[in-house]
Amino acid sequence: MDKIRIRGGRPLRGTVTVSGAKNAALPLLCACLLAPGNHQLDNVPQLRDIRTTLELLGLLGVRSRQDGHRIELNADAIENAEAPYELVRTMRASVLVLGPLLARLGYARVSLPGGCAIGARPIDLHLKGLEALGAEIRLDHGYVEARADRLRGARIYLDIPTVGGTENLLMAATLAEGHTVIENAACEPEIVDLAAALTQMGARIEGAGSDTIRIDGVTRLQPMRHRVMADRIEAGTFLVAAAMTGGEVLVQGAEPACLDAVLSKLRQCGALVDCRPDGIAVQGPDVLAPLQIRTGPYPAFPTDMQAQFMALLVRAQGASVITENVFENRFMHVCELQRLGARIRIDGRQALIEGVPELLGAPVMATDLRASACLVLAGLAAGNTTEVSRIYHLDRGYERLEDKLRQLGADIERLPAD
Numbered sequence: 001m002d003k004i005r006i007r008g009g010r011p012l013r014g015t016v017t018v019s020g021a022k023n024a025a026l027p028l029l030c031a032c033l034l035a036p037g038n039h040q041l042d043n044v045p046q047l048r049d050i051r052t053t054l055e056l057l058g059l060l061g062v063r064s065r066q067d068g069h070r071i072e073l074n075a076d077a078i079e080n081a082e083a084p085y086e087l088v089r090t091m092r093a094s095v096l097v098l099g100p101l102l103a104r105l106g107y108a109r110v111s112l113p114g115g116c117a118i119g120a121r122p123i124d125l126h127l128k129g130l131e132a133l134g135a136e137i138r139l140d141h142g143y144v145e146a147r148a149d150r151l152r153g154a155r156i157y158l159d160i161p162t163v164g165g166t167e168n169l170l171m172a173a174t175l176a177e178g179h180t181v182i183e184n185a186a187c188e189p190e191i192v193d194l195a196a197a198l199t200q201m202g203a204r205i206e207g208a209g210s211d212t213i214r215i216d217g218v219t220r221l222q223p224m225r226h227r228v229m230a231d232r233i234e235a236g237t238f239l240v241a242a243a244m245t246g247g248e249v250l251v252q253g254a255e256p257a258c259l260d261a262v263l264s265k266l267r268q269c270g271a272l273v274d275c276r277p278d279g280i281a282v283q284g285p286d287v288l289a290p291l292q293i294r295t296g297p298y299p300a301f302p303t304d305m306q307a308q309f310m311a312l313l314v315r316a317q318g319a320s321v322i323t324e325n326v327f328e329n330r331f332m333h334v335c336e337l338q339r340l341g342a343r344i345r346i347d348g349r350q351a352l353i354e355g356v357p358e359l360l361g362a363p364v365m366a367t368d369l370r371a372s373a374c375l376v377l378a379g380l381a382a383g384n385t386t387e388v389s390r391i392y393h394l395d396r397g398y399e400r401l402e403d404k405l406r407q408l409g410a411d412i413e414r415l416p417a418d
């Protein structure tokens with residue numbers, strides 16, 4: 001398995017360009033199942049999760065061609081409605097084929113994704129919502145089997161504003177008969193991006209980005225042509241990297257409007273943040289101030305940035321508290337940060353971080369996507385050498401992270417498996 005080796009202690013400087021958002025591209029690719037014809041998606045990041053999704057869509061009968069960051073897909077013939085365990089277990093977002101398959105074919109069989117490192121992550125709300133739309137759902141040997149001759153519009157209240165659940169139901173409702181209202185919907189920018197693409201396909205949607213989404217079903221949709229939004233989490237990761245190394249970086253293409261909570265915390269820790277027409281520039285402070293962070297559904301502070309901020313706060317001057325409200329087990333990076341000398345105590349959903357003046361490099365192991373990013377960032381700020389193993393997690397969600405960091409002056413290299 002590949003590793004990343006970092007020799008830390010260099011401030012990052014320069015310009016880096018943000019890629020398309022993984023979490024927008026995945027539902028957009030699944031949305032292609034809704035309409036026959038030739039779809040085109042631009043600004044798709046080159047990531048392992050994207051390759052897995054294309055493999056899954058291929059199994060279902062979608063033909064695709066990738067040219068750099070453009071993907072063309074043809075969804076004329078959906079021959080198969082089954083998403084197998086082997087693929088779903090490697091990428092939970094595969095469950096996003098459920099709504100579109102059901103809406104288009106009236107049937108879908110999708111493996112239950114199961115838990116993952118950061119939490120149990122059930123899909124009960126996706127299933128309840130589809131049942132409200134008239135689907136008959138059966139669980140059979142770890143698979144969800146869903147059937148409906150034609151979905152019918154309904155009023156759906158989500159107990160939790162689930163991102164994937166909102167996306168699955170939004171896609172399904174576009175082809176349902178009549179009016180659907182999703183209440184307590186997730187408001188994440190990726191949902192706005194998906195709704196924009198669906199609207200361009202002919203769907204009738206109002207309120208995406210708010211907690212109430214209204215959909216008037218149509219009988220057919222046209223293929224999409226869409227440019228995937230910029231990745232706000234990748235952008236945030238570079239901003240944190242610059243701030244914690246005392247560097248100065250412009251993240252080109254970053255959208256400040258999607259990053260309010262993150263930018264506010266960067267300013268509170270002492271960084272200078274400048275939102276410019278071409279992106280966001282950040283200059284790190286000499287001394288990092290401690291922070292109180294509480295993660296939550298958008299527009300609150302994103303759980304996907306929690307681990308990266310912890311890497312920053314371990315060197316702040318004073319005590320910080322991070323409360324993780326979205327996932328019950330998203331502190332797996334803590335014991336690895338401790339190997340570098342961090343002083344962190346976990347108390348339930350809270351991490352209490354006592355800043356230390358310096359970290360010292362060590363071998364560490366990545367456990368999930370953002371934990372990997374956190375360890376790479378910590379390695380950039382630590383003295384000596386840090387080696388991060390199991391970086392396949394990183395490749396799920398960051399496009400050429402080590403190349404982009406090297407371009408900013410980091411001493412970082414990928415070591416191929418022995």
Ligand SMILES: CC(=O)N[C@H]1[C@@H](OP(=O)(O)OP(=O)(O)OC[C@H]2O[C@@H](n3ccc(=O)[nH]c3=O)[C@H](O)[C@@H]2O)O[C@H](CO)[C@@H](O)[C@@H]1O
Nearest residue numbers: 023093121122123124125126160162163164165304326327
């Ligand atoms: C591909 C993608 O976009 N992934 C993002 C998406 O994941 P994902 O869509 O899986 O996250 P959800 O918003 O669904 O999960 C939020 C919380 O709701 C719970 N829940 C969810 C669905 C359900 O049916 N029942 C239930 O209890 C989950 O266990 C979790 O505790 O949003 C998360 C929260 O911003 C991000 O961390 C992920 O990066």
Ligand SMILES: C=C(OP(=O)(O)O)C(=O)O
Nearest residue numbers: 023092093304369370397
């Ligand atoms: C948790 C994440 O992704 P996924 O939902 O694909 O596991 C993430 O992007 O941080």
